[in-house]
Amino acid sequence: MATINKRLFLTGASGLLGRAIYKKFVNEGWTVYGTAYSRVAAGLHKLDLTDDSEVKKAIVQFKPSFLIHCAAQRFPDKVDLDPEGAAKLNIDTTRCLAQVAGSIQVPLLYISTDYVFDGKSPPYAVDAVPSPLNLYGKTKLDGEKVTLDVGKGNLVLRVPVLYGPVEYLAESAVTVLLNSLLQTDKQCKISDCELRRPSHVDDIADICLQMAVKRLEDENICGIFHWCGKEVFTKYGMLVQMAHTFHLPYDSHVTPDSSTPSATTTPRPYDTTLDTSRLEQLGIGHHTPFSVGIKSALQSWVR
Ligand SMILES: NC(=O)c1ccc[n+]([C@@H]2O[C@H](COP(=O)([O-])OP(=O)(O)OC[C@H]3O[C@@H](n4cnc5c(N)ncnc54)[C@H](OP(=O)(O)O)[C@@H]3O)[C@@H](O)[C@H]2O)c1
16 A cells, blocks of 8 residues: 555634644644634644635645645524625635645545535435525535535535534534533523434544545545434433533423424524445444543533
8 A cells, every 4th residue: 555645734723623633633643734713723824714825825835635624604693694704714715725726636625514404304315415404504515516516536524513622612512501501590491302413523533534544545535425423412412411421410400492493593404314324335434422522522611
């Protein structure tokens, strides 16, 4: 087997998933050029991804063998508040990255989302027809299209709701639930409606590494891939699991809410379970049990 050139250009390296990918690749001996914008931690490079010429300069100078595009506006409510800004980052930046990657003949892995589906007929195969319910899902789907239109050898990885070590609890739609659990003097309702299969960011980082290595060994490894966790929860179900993990009380102040979300909130799909068989057939996959992953992610937040 030929030795692969281990040079990764990673966007969004300061984000929830990007931090895990950065760490994983560095630990595996890759040289990683990780970009950040407002949170430029040690080792990362500040880069405004909406500035095409700066993006091109940084990539061409670094000479990567592989690109992973993690940066995005991924909060559906924020996308609704600034559709133009979100389209710029989620679509136009993706097009620019795909063009630069194509010009130096390097594959691009675009991180996408289960929100490209409407959640009405799971499980979703990689060739299922997407039908996003909200603008976030639409911009991510357009990002997928430009990734694959510009470079046929590029890859798209759709992932579910993510959790892992956070800089603030609301950084993940999973870890934010700990706030409700800890505020025992405040009555709250938590959704017991939509179904989710959360993945730990370290699982996705490992899968990205496995995909990068396979792609660099075999150019036929391209197109759309799916991964999601193997356990299914509502938000309330995740909160109950957290309560059990940390021996915290919940039933006197948290009530499950099985009603469907109101028409005034950004619509979210009901069940976006992704069919992961394409990756599994390649021998690629990683699932951390939720009880284990949530314990390690939140341990430092619970006294
Ligand atoms: N989180 C989830 O539950 C989830 C679920 C499904 C799919 N995804 C997808 O997974 C990917 C990673 O998500 P994430 O949760 O890690 O996102 P995140 O934590 O919100 O991180 C976003 C990243 O984008 C960077 N960024 C934002 N605007 C930028 C700009 N103008 N120029 C350069 N960088 C900019 C941020 O940099 P600074 O922070 O330094 O400003 C940050 O590194 C996204 O593509 C998302 O759509 C996420």
